Amino acid sequence: MDPTLALHVVKNGLLIGGIYGGVALGLSLIFGVMRIINFAHGSMLMVAMYLAWGLWAGLGLHPYIGAIITVPALFGLGYLVQACIISHLFRREKAFVVEPLSALLLTAGVFLVMDNLVLMIFGPDVRAVSIDLAYANFFLGDIPINIPRFIAFVSAIGVAGVLSWWLKTSDMGRAIRATAQNRDAATMVGINVPLVYNITFGLGTAILGLFGALLVPFFSVTPTLGLAFGIKSFVVVVLGGIGSIWGCVVGGIVLGLFEAFASQFVTATSAQIFSFGLFVVILLVRPSGLLGKA
Amino acid sequence: MFGSATTLERALILIVAAFLVFLPSIVRDPYHIHTATMIVYFSFMAASWNFVCGYVGQLSLGHSVFSGVAGYVTVLMFTQMGLSPWIGMLFGGFFAAVLSLAIGFPTFRLKGPYFTLTTIAFAEIMRIWFENTDNFIGIPLKGSEGLVVPLVGDSFWAFQFNEKLPYYYIALALLAIIVIATAIMERSKLGYYLKAIRGDRDGAEALGINPTKYSLIALSISAFFTGIGGAFFAQFFRYINPERNMGIDLSIDMAIMSIIGGQGTVLGPILGSFILHPIAEVARTSLGGSFLGLHLVIYGAVLALTVLYFPQGIIVPLRKLLARISGGDVK
Known part of the structure; x- marks a missing residue:
């Protein structure tokens, strides 16, 4: 492969990979704290993208300004899904331990409802936001870098940094980490575990609210887009090690680079085969992820 | 066959079976027969899924790959070699069983959600490969366009x-066939082994049961039946494409019908x-085509409610109700 082309491939892989990492952050956080795999993760991103698109198409709001609405809206959605639906599982089981499969099934139900409600409301058409910024580039040496992609990439790293700092220093962050380590002990020292769960879930989806708004300028949205993003997020989380914030970013970048190189040799759709293949190999060979503890 | 069933339950099962056999003499128009066929087909597919997943307690969302x-x-085999689909479907089922061993051998070591996600990954790999392959070593797969079974007219062969x-x-x-096979399996050594693995995998292993071996035996039988179902579907519509016959939607249908009805029971998936x-x-x-996806919204809601309120499936409260009606002991 000639060096200029390789450089372009690396650039594309890095940009999209960082975004994959950002999208997967919430999934990793929720799994790390609650031991729940949210099957509806990708669907919630899809909902965020529709919301950002709707704000642009209906009110003329630039998606980046629309984020002021999509982030709290998605926080609310996640909070409610946890508080009204998933919490019943925790209440049924002893000591806040949920059988992982029932949680997966429950969120699979949420996934089916969400995807198909959106399909019923908006139909199967592809929706896209067209703003001038979508085609704007800046040059790093000879390499053009697409500005909205770059913004999304930087935001992913920024969110990961803020999230890990917040988890380390704030009271709620400490409560979340304590709950992740040991639910029973957390309850005993007076932490309101159900509230921590609601907030964790809300935070995990609020991040999707941000990325929904950041993605729409260069990514058109359909009701079925969620599953592909959801599965990619699982890949990223497994690659990076479950519950690890920076592992998530690294996992995303690994997946992005892998896909970018694979798509040089086969068509982009076939390149997905390699992402799934990578996922299977990682799970079978090193289930604790690249950065996770064995 | 249904040893644990009460008299009332047996009577009900017989009535439903008789109803299904004589249904075509009551309803004659093709649309209703078509619908009834689809219900029976989905019962068969859900029961095939249940054969391994329900009994061993693992959630596969990749079964459509076998279909x-x-x-x-x-x-x-029919279009290229002129082989009768009756024989072809046996080959197909056998092929699916071999494939299931190749997929199952590495994945059955994984637990819970990891197993589920890996089955999705395997199925999606196959689907995407089929969708993007027009010709594989001379075999015309025709990618996402799919294959049409040429019409030859009324012919059993x-x-x-x-x-x-x-x-x-x-x-x-x-x-x-699948109901009888499941009922026999449930009372055979295999059935007891699978239930032991479901209850406590490490405990079962400590007793000398090889979890991977028995899971794989059940999986290959399940894949064989799922494959037969897939072949039936292709013949029924005289058309096959990767999206409908191999997509994740079919896997989800099979799994949630089983789970809502009651996985790990003979009749739950059919219910x-x-x-x-x-x-x-x-x-x-x-409601016409105006509400695309409405039925999946309902599926999702029913699934969520079932997981929350009847985690073992609707068949459990139903059996309790029947037992109460007949005045028997509630088990």
């Missing part, structure tokens, strides 16, 4: 019938399909 692969084998009725009875016969498919059909016909 798709076997369907393609059947159709290709070619598995083609002018009327819907023969398809209905074939589906019903398949359903009877699930008898409840869910008519909902889908009514949602599609009575």
Whole structure:
């Protein structure tokens, strides 16, 4: 492969990979704290993208300004899904331990409802936001870098940094980490575990609210887009090690680079085969992820 | 056959079975026969899924790959070699069983959600590969366009019938086979081993049961039946494509019908399909095409409610109710 082309491939892989990492952050956080795999993760991103698109198409709001609405809206959605639906599982089981499969099934139900409600409301058409910024580039040496992609990439790293700092220093962050380590002990020292769960879930989806708004300028949205993003997020989380914030970013970048190189040799759709293949190999060979503890 | 069933339950099962056999003499129009065939087909598919997943307690969302692969084998053997689909579907089922061993051997070591996600990954790899492959070493797969089974007219040998009725009875016969096979399996050593693995995998292993071996035996039988179902589907519609026959939607249908009805029971998956498919059909016909996806919204909601309130499936409260009616002991 000639060096200029390789450089372009690396650039594309890095940009999209960082975004994959950002999208997967919430999934990793929720799994790390609650031991729940949210099957509806990708669907919630899809909902965020529709919301950002709707704000642009209906009110003329630039998606980046629309984020002021999509982030709290998605926080609310996640909070409610946890508080009204998933919490019943925790209440049924002893000591806040949920059988992982029932949680997966429950969120699979949420996934089916969400995807198909959106399909019923908006139909199967592809929706896209067209703003001038979508085609704007800046040059790093000879390499053009697409500005909205770059913004999304930087935001992913920024969110990961803020999230890990917040988890380390704030009271709620400490409560979340304590709950992740040991639910029973957390309850005993007076932490309101159900509230921590609601907030964790809300935070995990609020991040999707941000990325929904950041993605729409260069990514058109359909009701079925969620599953592909959801599965990619699982890949990223497994690659990076479950519950690890920076592992998530690294996992995303690994997946992005892998896909970018694979798509040089086969068509982009076939390149997905390699992402799934990578996922299977990682799970079978090193289930604790690249950065996770064995 | 249903040793643990009460008299009332046996009577009900017999009535439903008799109803299914004589249904075509009551309803005659092709549309209703078609719908009935689809309900029976989904019951068969859910029961095939249940054969391994329900008993061993693992959630596979990749079973559609067996249906798709076997369907393609059947159709290709017919169009390329002129082999009767009746023989082709056995080859297809066998092929699916071999494939299931290749997939199952590494994945059954994984637990819970990891297993589920890996099955999705395997199925999606196959589907995307089929969708993007027009020709594989001389075999015309025709990518996402799919394959059409050429019409030869009313012929038992070619598995083609002018009327819907023969398809209905074939589906019903398949359903009877899987019900009997599951009932036998449940009371055989294999069934006890699987339930032991479901209850406590490490404990079962400590007792000398090899979890991977017995899970794989059940999986290959399940894949064989799923493949037969896929071949039937391809013949029934005379058309096969990766999206419908191999896509994740089919896997989800099979799994949630089983789970809602009651996985790990002989009749639960059938109950699930008898409840869910008519909902889908009514949602599609009575409300027209205006609400695309409505039935899946209902599936999702029913799934969530079942997981929350009847985690073992609707068959459990139903059996309790029947037991109360007949005055027997509630088990």
